[in-house]
Amino acid sequence: MAKGKKKSSEPKGRKITLKMAKNAVKLTIDGKRHLDLSNMEIATFPKCILKLCDVDELDLSRNLLKKIPDSIDRFVNLRWLDLHSNHLEQLPEALGRLQGLHSLNLCNNLLTTYGIPHELGLLRGLRSLNLGMNRIETLPSSIAALKELRQLGLFNNLLTCVPTWLHSLPNLQSLNIKCNPIPPDNPPPLDPIQRVECLYLVREGCLCGECLQKCKEERGRVDSRLSGGPITGRTILARLITPNSVAQQDQAVHR
Structure with missing residues:
Protein backbone atom coordinates (compact mmCIF):
# COMPACT_ATOMS: atom_id res chain seq x y z
CA MET A 1 0.00 0.00 0.00
CA VAL A 196 -65.68 -1.56 12.64
CA GLU A 197 -68.79 -3.36 13.87
CA CYS A 198 -69.38 -6.43 11.71
CA LEU A 199 -72.08 -9.10 11.68
CA TYR A 200 -71.06 -12.75 11.59
CA LEU A 201 -73.57 -15.57 11.09
CA VAL A 202 -72.17 -18.89 12.31
CA ARG A 203 -73.46 -22.30 13.33
CA GLU A 204 -73.75 -22.95 17.05
CA GLY A 205 -71.55 -26.03 16.68
CA CYS A 206 -68.66 -23.86 15.49
CA LEU A 207 -68.51 -21.92 18.76
CA CYS A 208 -66.74 -22.91 21.95
CA GLY A 209 -68.78 -23.23 25.12
CA GLU A 210 -67.88 -19.80 26.47
CA CYS A 211 -68.63 -17.93 23.25
CA LEU A 212 -71.86 -19.90 22.75
CA GLN A 213 -72.99 -18.94 26.24
CA LYS A 214 -72.27 -15.24 25.57
CA CYS A 215 -74.29 -15.35 22.34
CA LYS A 216 -77.22 -17.12 24.02
CA GLU A 217 -77.28 -14.55 26.80
CA GLU A 218 -77.31 -11.73 24.26
CA ARG A 219 -80.04 -13.48 22.29
CA GLY A 220 -82.06 -13.87 25.48
CA ARG A 221 -81.82 -10.15 26.18
CA VAL A 222 -82.99 -9.37 22.64
CA ASP A 223 -85.87 -11.85 22.95
CA SER A 224 -86.98 -10.31 26.23
CA ARG A 225 -87.11 -6.87 24.63
CA LEU A 226 -89.07 -8.16 21.65
CA SER A 227 -91.48 -10.44 23.54
CA GLY A 228 -95.10 -9.65 22.94
CA GLY A 229 -94.43 -7.80 19.68
CA PRO A 230 -95.20 -8.91 16.12
CA ILE A 231 -92.79 -11.30 14.40
CA THR A 232 -90.74 -9.38 11.85
CA GLY A 233 -87.66 -9.95 9.78
CA ARG A 234 -85.67 -8.19 12.49
CA THR A 235 -87.06 -10.60 15.09
CA ILE A 236 -85.96 -13.61 13.04
CA LEU A 237 -82.51 -12.12 12.52
CA ALA A 238 -82.17 -11.53 16.25
CA ARG A 239 -82.65 -15.26 16.89
CA LEU A 240 -79.55 -16.15 14.89
CA ILE A 241 -76.13 -16.57 16.50
CA THR A 242 -74.55 -13.20 15.70
CA PRO A 243 -71.25 -12.65 17.50
CA ASN A 244 -69.71 -9.26 16.83
CA SER A 245 -66.05 -8.64 16.00
CA VAL A 246 -65.00 -8.99 19.66
CA ALA A 247 -66.63 -12.40 20.02
CA GLN A 248 -65.09 -13.48 16.73
CA GLN A 249 -61.66 -12.53 18.08
CA ASP A 250 -62.32 -14.43 21.33
CA GLN A 251 -63.28 -17.48 19.31
CA ALA A 252 -59.95 -17.38 17.46
CA VAL A 253 -58.08 -17.22 20.75
CA HIS A 254 -59.91 -20.24 22.15
CA ARG A 255 -59.10 -22.26 19.04
Missing part, protein backbone atom coordinates in the same frame (compact mmCIF):
# COMPACT_ATOMS: atom_id res chain seq x y z
CA ALA A 2 1.36 3.45 -0.96
CA LYS A 3 2.45 5.73 1.86
CA GLY A 4 -0.16 8.26 2.91
CA LYS A 5 -3.09 6.23 1.59
CA LYS A 6 -5.50 4.67 4.01
CA LYS A 7 -7.52 1.63 3.31
CA SER A 8 -11.18 2.58 3.13
CA SER A 9 -13.48 0.88 5.62
CA GLU A 10 -16.46 1.55 3.38
CA PRO A 11 -17.71 -1.47 1.43
CA LYS A 12 -17.13 -1.00 -2.27
CA GLY A 13 -20.05 -3.15 -3.18
CA ARG A 14 -20.78 -4.95 -6.37
CA LYS A 15 -20.76 -3.10 -9.67
CA ILE A 16 -23.93 -3.50 -11.70
CA THR A 17 -23.72 -3.21 -15.47
CA LEU A 18 -26.55 -2.35 -17.83
CA LYS A 19 -26.41 -5.88 -19.25
CA MET A 20 -26.83 -7.36 -15.78
CA ALA A 21 -29.74 -5.04 -15.08
CA LYS A 22 -31.48 -5.90 -18.37
CA ASN A 23 -31.17 -9.60 -17.56
CA ALA A 24 -32.77 -8.92 -14.17
CA VAL A 25 -35.97 -7.56 -15.71
CA LYS A 26 -38.83 -10.04 -15.58
CA LEU A 27 -42.53 -9.88 -16.37
CA THR A 28 -45.04 -10.22 -13.55
CA ILE A 29 -48.20 -12.28 -13.83
CA ASP A 30 -50.18 -9.21 -14.83
CA GLY A 31 -47.64 -8.21 -17.47
CA LYS A 32 -45.72 -5.54 -15.54
CA ARG A 33 -41.94 -5.15 -15.82
CA HIS A 34 -40.14 -6.05 -12.58
CA LEU A 35 -36.46 -5.16 -12.07
CA ASP A 36 -34.99 -7.34 -9.32
CA LEU A 37 -31.56 -6.28 -8.01
CA SER A 38 -32.08 -7.56 -4.49
CA ASN A 39 -29.36 -9.18 -2.38
CA MET A 40 -26.52 -8.27 -4.74
CA GLU A 41 -24.21 -6.38 -2.33
CA ILE A 42 -24.87 -3.07 -4.07
CA ALA A 43 -23.41 -0.17 -2.07
CA THR A 44 -24.04 2.66 -4.54
CA PHE A 45 -27.21 3.27 -6.53
CA PRO A 46 -26.38 1.95 -10.02
CA LYS A 47 -26.78 4.84 -12.49
CA CYS A 48 -27.08 2.44 -15.38
CA ILE A 49 -30.57 1.39 -14.32
CA LEU A 50 -31.83 4.89 -15.14
CA LYS A 51 -31.90 3.61 -18.72
CA LEU A 52 -34.53 1.15 -17.55
CA CYS A 53 -36.66 3.78 -15.85
CA ASP A 54 -39.80 2.57 -17.62
CA VAL A 55 -40.09 -0.49 -15.33
CA ASP A 56 -43.17 -0.81 -13.13
CA GLU A 57 -41.51 -2.46 -10.12
CA LEU A 58 -38.05 -1.98 -8.62
CA ASP A 59 -36.49 -4.21 -5.97
CA LEU A 60 -33.25 -2.98 -4.39
CA SER A 61 -33.78 -4.71 -1.06
CA ARG A 62 -31.12 -6.50 1.02
CA ASN A 63 -28.20 -4.45 -0.26
CA LEU A 64 -25.74 -1.95 1.25
CA LEU A 65 -27.31 1.27 0.01
CA LYS A 66 -26.89 4.38 2.16
CA LYS A 67 -28.48 6.84 -0.23
CA ILE A 68 -31.14 6.99 -2.92
CA PRO A 69 -30.49 9.79 -5.46
CA ASP A 70 -32.98 12.41 -6.60
CA SER A 71 -32.94 10.74 -10.00
CA ILE A 72 -35.30 8.11 -8.55
CA ASP A 73 -38.11 10.36 -9.81
CA ARG A 74 -37.25 9.31 -13.37
CA PHE A 75 -38.99 5.99 -12.68
CA VAL A 76 -42.32 7.56 -13.54
CA ASN A 77 -44.15 4.24 -13.98
CA LEU A 78 -43.21 2.77 -10.60
CA ARG A 79 -46.11 1.23 -8.71
CA TRP A 80 -43.96 -0.88 -6.35
CA LEU A 81 -40.62 0.03 -4.71
CA ASP A 82 -38.79 -2.22 -2.26
CA LEU A 83 -35.80 -0.77 -0.36
CA HIS A 84 -35.95 -2.89 2.77
CA SER A 85 -32.80 -4.10 4.55
CA ASN A 86 -30.35 -1.44 3.43
CA HIS A 87 -28.45 1.27 5.37
CA LEU A 88 -30.67 4.22 4.48
CA GLU A 89 -30.68 7.12 6.93
CA GLN A 90 -32.53 9.62 4.78
CA LEU A 91 -34.92 9.54 1.83
CA PRO A 92 -34.85 12.00 -1.08
CA GLU A 93 -37.62 14.56 -1.52
CA ALA A 94 -37.89 13.32 -5.12
CA LEU A 95 -39.59 10.21 -3.79
CA GLY A 96 -42.78 12.24 -3.49
CA ARG A 97 -42.89 12.67 -7.27
CA LEU A 98 -43.56 8.97 -7.88
CA GLN A 99 -47.29 9.61 -8.13
CA GLY A 100 -48.14 6.10 -9.36
CA LEU A 101 -46.58 4.35 -6.37
CA HIS A 102 -48.88 1.88 -4.59
CA SER A 103 -46.42 0.02 -2.37
CA LEU A 104 -43.30 1.31 -0.58
CA ASN A 105 -41.19 -0.94 1.65
CA LEU A 106 -38.57 0.83 3.80
CA CYS A 107 -38.33 -1.77 6.54
CA ASN A 108 -35.04 -2.55 8.31
CA ASN A 109 -33.06 0.60 7.59
CA LEU A 110 -31.63 3.40 9.76
CA LEU A 111 -34.39 5.95 9.21
CA THR A 112 -35.38 8.51 11.83
CA THR A 113 -38.31 10.91 11.75
CA TYR A 114 -36.04 13.59 10.26
CA GLY A 115 -34.94 11.24 7.49
CA ILE A 116 -38.46 10.97 6.10
CA PRO A 117 -39.33 13.99 3.92
CA HIS A 118 -42.73 15.69 4.09
CA GLU A 119 -43.01 15.03 0.36
CA LEU A 120 -43.92 11.45 1.26
CA GLY A 121 -47.43 12.80 1.82
CA LEU A 122 -47.68 13.58 -1.90
CA LEU A 123 -47.98 9.87 -2.69
CA ARG A 124 -51.75 10.09 -2.64
CA GLY A 125 -52.23 6.67 -4.26
CA LEU A 126 -50.00 4.81 -1.77
CA ARG A 127 -51.75 1.76 -0.30
CA SER A 128 -48.96 -0.03 1.56
CA LEU A 129 -46.16 1.60 3.59
CA ASN A 130 -43.70 -0.38 5.70
CA LEU A 131 -41.51 1.67 8.06
CA GLY A 132 -40.86 -1.15 10.51
CA MET A 133 -37.44 -1.86 12.07
CA ASN A 134 -36.06 1.67 11.88
CA ARG A 135 -35.25 4.38 14.46
CA ILE A 136 -38.41 6.46 14.24
CA GLU A 137 -39.26 8.26 17.51
CA THR A 138 -42.31 10.22 16.37
CA LEU A 139 -44.63 9.46 13.50
CA PRO A 140 -44.11 11.80 10.51
CA SER A 141 -47.16 14.04 10.12
CA SER A 142 -46.96 13.65 6.33
CA ILE A 143 -48.50 10.18 6.68
CA ALA A 144 -51.82 11.81 7.60
CA ALA A 145 -52.21 12.86 3.94
CA LEU A 146 -52.09 9.27 2.66
CA LYS A 147 -55.84 8.77 2.47
CA GLU A 148 -55.60 5.62 0.31
CA LEU A 149 -53.30 3.86 2.77
CA ARG A 150 -54.49 0.35 3.65
CA GLN A 151 -51.44 -1.17 5.36
CA LEU A 152 -49.01 0.63 7.67
CA GLY A 153 -46.04 -1.05 9.38
CA LEU A 154 -44.40 0.77 12.30
CA PHE A 155 -43.15 -2.20 14.33
CA ASN A 156 -39.74 -2.27 16.04
CA ASN A 157 -39.18 1.46 16.20
CA LEU A 158 -38.74 3.95 19.07
CA LEU A 159 -42.30 5.27 19.19
CA THR A 160 -43.54 6.33 22.63
CA CYS A 161 -47.02 7.28 21.42
CA VAL A 162 -49.20 6.89 18.36
CA PRO A 163 -51.10 10.01 17.22
CA THR A 164 -54.88 9.91 17.20
CA TRP A 165 -55.01 11.16 13.61
CA LEU A 166 -54.32 7.60 12.51
CA HIS A 167 -58.04 7.06 13.09
CA SER A 168 -58.75 9.60 10.34
CA LEU A 169 -57.16 7.45 7.64
CA PRO A 170 -60.39 6.23 6.01
CA ASN A 171 -59.04 3.12 4.27
CA LEU A 172 -56.53 1.85 6.83
CA GLN A 173 -57.09 -1.88 7.36
CA SER A 174 -53.87 -3.09 8.98
CA LEU A 175 -51.65 -1.31 11.52
CA ASN A 176 -48.61 -3.00 13.08
CA ILE A 177 -47.01 -1.09 15.97
CA LYS A 178 -45.59 -4.02 17.92
CA CYS A 179 -42.26 -3.73 19.76
CA ASN A 180 -42.30 0.01 20.43
CA PRO A 181 -41.60 1.57 23.87
CA ILE A 182 -45.18 2.83 24.25
CA PRO A 183 -45.93 3.23 27.99
CA PRO A 184 -48.90 1.34 29.48
CA ASP A 185 -50.74 4.60 30.25
CA ASN A 186 -50.64 5.57 26.57
CA PRO A 187 -52.03 2.53 24.77
CA PRO A 188 -52.02 2.42 20.97
CA PRO A 189 -55.25 2.93 19.02
CA LEU A 190 -57.27 -0.10 18.08
CA ASP A 191 -56.63 -1.77 14.78
CA PRO A 192 -59.13 -0.14 12.36
CA ILE A 193 -60.55 -3.56 11.53
CA GLN A 194 -61.50 -4.04 15.18
CA ARG A 195 -63.16 -0.64 15.35
Whole structure:
Protein backbone atom coordinates (compact mmCIF):
# COMPACT_ATOMS: atom_id res chain seq x y z
CA MET A 1 0.00 0.00 0.00
CA ALA A 2 1.36 3.45 -0.96
CA LYS A 3 2.45 5.73 1.86
CA GLY A 4 -0.16 8.26 2.91
CA LYS A 5 -3.09 6.23 1.59
CA LYS A 6 -5.50 4.67 4.01
CA LYS A 7 -7.52 1.63 3.31
CA SER A 8 -11.18 2.58 3.13
CA SER A 9 -13.48 0.88 5.62
CA GLU A 10 -16.46 1.55 3.38
CA PRO A 11 -17.71 -1.47 1.43
CA LYS A 12 -17.13 -1.00 -2.27
CA GLY A 13 -20.05 -3.15 -3.18
CA ARG A 14 -20.78 -4.95 -6.37
CA LYS A 15 -20.76 -3.10 -9.67
CA ILE A 16 -23.93 -3.50 -11.70
CA THR A 17 -23.72 -3.21 -15.47
CA LEU A 18 -26.55 -2.35 -17.83
CA LYS A 19 -26.41 -5.88 -19.25
CA MET A 20 -26.83 -7.36 -15.78
CA ALA A 21 -29.74 -5.04 -15.08
CA LYS A 22 -31.48 -5.90 -18.37
CA ASN A 23 -31.17 -9.60 -17.56
CA ALA A 24 -32.77 -8.92 -14.17
CA VAL A 25 -35.97 -7.56 -15.71
CA LYS A 26 -38.83 -10.04 -15.58
CA LEU A 27 -42.53 -9.88 -16.37
CA THR A 28 -45.04 -10.22 -13.55
CA ILE A 29 -48.20 -12.28 -13.83
CA ASP A 30 -50.18 -9.21 -14.83
CA GLY A 31 -47.64 -8.21 -17.47
CA LYS A 32 -45.72 -5.54 -15.54
CA ARG A 33 -41.94 -5.15 -15.82
CA HIS A 34 -40.14 -6.05 -12.58
CA LEU A 35 -36.46 -5.16 -12.07
CA ASP A 36 -34.99 -7.34 -9.32
CA LEU A 37 -31.56 -6.28 -8.01
CA SER A 38 -32.08 -7.56 -4.49
CA ASN A 39 -29.36 -9.18 -2.38
CA MET A 40 -26.52 -8.27 -4.74
CA GLU A 41 -24.21 -6.38 -2.33
CA ILE A 42 -24.87 -3.07 -4.07
CA ALA A 43 -23.41 -0.17 -2.07
CA THR A 44 -24.04 2.66 -4.54
CA PHE A 45 -27.21 3.27 -6.53
CA PRO A 46 -26.38 1.95 -10.02
CA LYS A 47 -26.78 4.84 -12.49
CA CYS A 48 -27.08 2.44 -15.38
CA ILE A 49 -30.57 1.39 -14.32
CA LEU A 50 -31.83 4.89 -15.14
CA LYS A 51 -31.90 3.61 -18.72
CA LEU A 52 -34.53 1.15 -17.55
CA CYS A 53 -36.66 3.78 -15.85
CA ASP A 54 -39.80 2.57 -17.62
CA VAL A 55 -40.09 -0.49 -15.33
CA ASP A 56 -43.17 -0.81 -13.13
CA GLU A 57 -41.51 -2.46 -10.12
CA LEU A 58 -38.05 -1.98 -8.62
CA ASP A 59 -36.49 -4.21 -5.97
CA LEU A 60 -33.25 -2.98 -4.39
CA SER A 61 -33.78 -4.71 -1.06
CA ARG A 62 -31.12 -6.50 1.02
CA ASN A 63 -28.20 -4.45 -0.26
CA LEU A 64 -25.74 -1.95 1.25
CA LEU A 65 -27.31 1.27 0.01
CA LYS A 66 -26.89 4.38 2.16
CA LYS A 67 -28.48 6.84 -0.23
CA ILE A 68 -31.14 6.99 -2.92
CA PRO A 69 -30.49 9.79 -5.46
CA ASP A 70 -32.98 12.41 -6.60
CA SER A 71 -32.94 10.74 -10.00
CA ILE A 72 -35.30 8.11 -8.55
CA ASP A 73 -38.11 10.36 -9.81
CA ARG A 74 -37.25 9.31 -13.37
CA PHE A 75 -38.99 5.99 -12.68
CA VAL A 76 -42.32 7.56 -13.54
CA ASN A 77 -44.15 4.24 -13.98
CA LEU A 78 -43.21 2.77 -10.60
CA ARG A 79 -46.11 1.23 -8.71
CA TRP A 80 -43.96 -0.88 -6.35
CA LEU A 81 -40.62 0.03 -4.71
CA ASP A 82 -38.79 -2.22 -2.26
CA LEU A 83 -35.80 -0.77 -0.36
CA HIS A 84 -35.95 -2.89 2.77
CA SER A 85 -32.80 -4.10 4.55
CA ASN A 86 -30.35 -1.44 3.43
CA HIS A 87 -28.45 1.27 5.37
CA LEU A 88 -30.67 4.22 4.48
CA GLU A 89 -30.68 7.12 6.93
CA GLN A 90 -32.53 9.62 4.78
CA LEU A 91 -34.92 9.54 1.83
CA PRO A 92 -34.85 12.00 -1.08
CA GLU A 93 -37.62 14.56 -1.52
CA ALA A 94 -37.89 13.32 -5.12
CA LEU A 95 -39.59 10.21 -3.79
CA GLY A 96 -42.78 12.24 -3.49
CA ARG A 97 -42.89 12.67 -7.27
CA LEU A 98 -43.56 8.97 -7.88
CA GLN A 99 -47.29 9.61 -8.13
CA GLY A 100 -48.14 6.10 -9.36
CA LEU A 101 -46.58 4.35 -6.37
CA HIS A 102 -48.88 1.88 -4.59
CA SER A 103 -46.42 0.02 -2.37
CA LEU A 104 -43.30 1.31 -0.58
CA ASN A 105 -41.19 -0.94 1.65
CA LEU A 106 -38.57 0.83 3.80
CA CYS A 107 -38.33 -1.77 6.54
CA ASN A 108 -35.04 -2.55 8.31
CA ASN A 109 -33.06 0.60 7.59
CA LEU A 110 -31.63 3.40 9.76
CA LEU A 111 -34.39 5.95 9.21
CA THR A 112 -35.38 8.51 11.83
CA THR A 113 -38.31 10.91 11.75
CA TYR A 114 -36.04 13.59 10.26
CA GLY A 115 -34.94 11.24 7.49
CA ILE A 116 -38.46 10.97 6.10
CA PRO A 117 -39.33 13.99 3.92
CA HIS A 118 -42.73 15.69 4.09
CA GLU A 119 -43.01 15.03 0.36
CA LEU A 120 -43.92 11.45 1.26
CA GLY A 121 -47.43 12.80 1.82
CA LEU A 122 -47.68 13.58 -1.90
CA LEU A 123 -47.98 9.87 -2.69
CA ARG A 124 -51.75 10.09 -2.64
CA GLY A 125 -52.23 6.67 -4.26
CA LEU A 126 -50.00 4.81 -1.77
CA ARG A 127 -51.75 1.76 -0.30
CA SER A 128 -48.96 -0.03 1.56
CA LEU A 129 -46.16 1.60 3.59
CA ASN A 130 -43.70 -0.38 5.70
CA LEU A 131 -41.51 1.67 8.06
CA GLY A 132 -40.86 -1.15 10.51
CA MET A 133 -37.44 -1.86 12.07
CA ASN A 134 -36.06 1.67 11.88
CA ARG A 135 -35.25 4.38 14.46
CA ILE A 136 -38.41 6.46 14.24
CA GLU A 137 -39.26 8.26 17.51
CA THR A 138 -42.31 10.22 16.37
CA LEU A 139 -44.63 9.46 13.50
CA PRO A 140 -44.11 11.80 10.51
CA SER A 141 -47.16 14.04 10.12
CA SER A 142 -46.96 13.65 6.33
CA ILE A 143 -48.50 10.18 6.68
CA ALA A 144 -51.82 11.81 7.60
CA ALA A 145 -52.21 12.86 3.94
CA LEU A 146 -52.09 9.27 2.66
CA LYS A 147 -55.84 8.77 2.47
CA GLU A 148 -55.60 5.62 0.31
CA LEU A 149 -53.30 3.86 2.77
CA ARG A 150 -54.49 0.35 3.65
CA GLN A 151 -51.44 -1.17 5.36
CA LEU A 152 -49.01 0.63 7.67
CA GLY A 153 -46.04 -1.05 9.38
CA LEU A 154 -44.40 0.77 12.30
CA PHE A 155 -43.15 -2.20 14.33
CA ASN A 156 -39.74 -2.27 16.04
CA ASN A 157 -39.18 1.46 16.20
CA LEU A 158 -38.74 3.95 19.07
CA LEU A 159 -42.30 5.27 19.19
CA THR A 160 -43.54 6.33 22.63
CA CYS A 161 -47.02 7.28 21.42
CA VAL A 162 -49.20 6.89 18.36
CA PRO A 163 -51.10 10.01 17.22
CA THR A 164 -54.88 9.91 17.20
CA TRP A 165 -55.01 11.16 13.61
CA LEU A 166 -54.32 7.60 12.51
CA HIS A 167 -58.04 7.06 13.09
CA SER A 168 -58.75 9.60 10.34
CA LEU A 169 -57.16 7.45 7.64
CA PRO A 170 -60.39 6.23 6.01
CA ASN A 171 -59.04 3.12 4.27
CA LEU A 172 -56.53 1.85 6.83
CA GLN A 173 -57.09 -1.88 7.36
CA SER A 174 -53.87 -3.09 8.98
CA LEU A 175 -51.65 -1.31 11.52
CA ASN A 176 -48.61 -3.00 13.08
CA ILE A 177 -47.01 -1.09 15.97
CA LYS A 178 -45.59 -4.02 17.92
CA CYS A 179 -42.26 -3.73 19.76
CA ASN A 180 -42.30 0.01 20.43
CA PRO A 181 -41.60 1.57 23.87
CA ILE A 182 -45.18 2.83 24.25
CA PRO A 183 -45.93 3.23 27.99
CA PRO A 184 -48.90 1.34 29.48
CA ASP A 185 -50.74 4.60 30.25
CA ASN A 186 -50.64 5.57 26.57
CA PRO A 187 -52.03 2.53 24.77
CA PRO A 188 -52.02 2.42 20.97
CA PRO A 189 -55.25 2.93 19.02
CA LEU A 190 -57.27 -0.10 18.08
CA ASP A 191 -56.63 -1.77 14.78
CA PRO A 192 -59.13 -0.14 12.36
CA ILE A 193 -60.55 -3.56 11.53
CA GLN A 194 -61.50 -4.04 15.18
CA ARG A 195 -63.16 -0.64 15.35
CA VAL A 196 -65.68 -1.56 12.64
CA GLU A 197 -68.79 -3.36 13.87
CA CYS A 198 -69.38 -6.43 11.71
CA LEU A 199 -72.08 -9.10 11.68
CA TYR A 200 -71.06 -12.75 11.59
CA LEU A 201 -73.57 -15.57 11.09
CA VAL A 202 -72.17 -18.89 12.31
CA ARG A 203 -73.46 -22.30 13.33
CA GLU A 204 -73.75 -22.95 17.05
CA GLY A 205 -71.55 -26.03 16.68
CA CYS A 206 -68.66 -23.86 15.49
CA LEU A 207 -68.51 -21.92 18.76
CA CYS A 208 -66.74 -22.91 21.95
CA GLY A 209 -68.78 -23.23 25.12
CA GLU A 210 -67.88 -19.80 26.47
CA CYS A 211 -68.63 -17.93 23.25
CA LEU A 212 -71.86 -19.90 22.75
CA GLN A 213 -72.99 -18.94 26.24
CA LYS A 214 -72.27 -15.24 25.57
CA CYS A 215 -74.29 -15.35 22.34
CA LYS A 216 -77.22 -17.12 24.02
CA GLU A 217 -77.28 -14.55 26.80
CA GLU A 218 -77.31 -11.73 24.26
CA ARG A 219 -80.04 -13.48 22.29
CA GLY A 220 -82.06 -13.87 25.48
CA ARG A 221 -81.82 -10.15 26.18
CA VAL A 222 -82.99 -9.37 22.64
CA ASP A 223 -85.87 -11.85 22.95
CA SER A 224 -86.98 -10.31 26.23
CA ARG A 225 -87.11 -6.87 24.63
CA LEU A 226 -89.07 -8.16 21.65
CA SER A 227 -91.48 -10.44 23.54
CA GLY A 228 -95.10 -9.65 22.94
CA GLY A 229 -94.43 -7.80 19.68
CA PRO A 230 -95.20 -8.91 16.12
CA ILE A 231 -92.79 -11.30 14.40
CA THR A 232 -90.74 -9.38 11.85
CA GLY A 233 -87.66 -9.95 9.78
CA ARG A 234 -85.67 -8.19 12.49
CA THR A 235 -87.06 -10.60 15.09
CA ILE A 236 -85.96 -13.61 13.04
CA LEU A 237 -82.51 -12.12 12.52
CA ALA A 238 -82.17 -11.53 16.25
CA ARG A 239 -82.65 -15.26 16.89
CA LEU A 240 -79.55 -16.15 14.89
CA ILE A 241 -76.13 -16.57 16.50
CA THR A 242 -74.55 -13.20 15.70
CA PRO A 243 -71.25 -12.65 17.50
CA ASN A 244 -69.71 -9.26 16.83
CA SER A 245 -66.05 -8.64 16.00
CA VAL A 246 -65.00 -8.99 19.66
CA ALA A 247 -66.63 -12.40 20.02
CA GLN A 248 -65.09 -13.48 16.73
CA GLN A 249 -61.66 -12.53 18.08
CA ASP A 250 -62.32 -14.43 21.33
CA GLN A 251 -63.28 -17.48 19.31
CA ALA A 252 -59.95 -17.38 17.46
CA VAL A 253 -58.08 -17.22 20.75
CA HIS A 254 -59.91 -20.24 22.15
CA ARG A 255 -59.10 -22.26 19.04
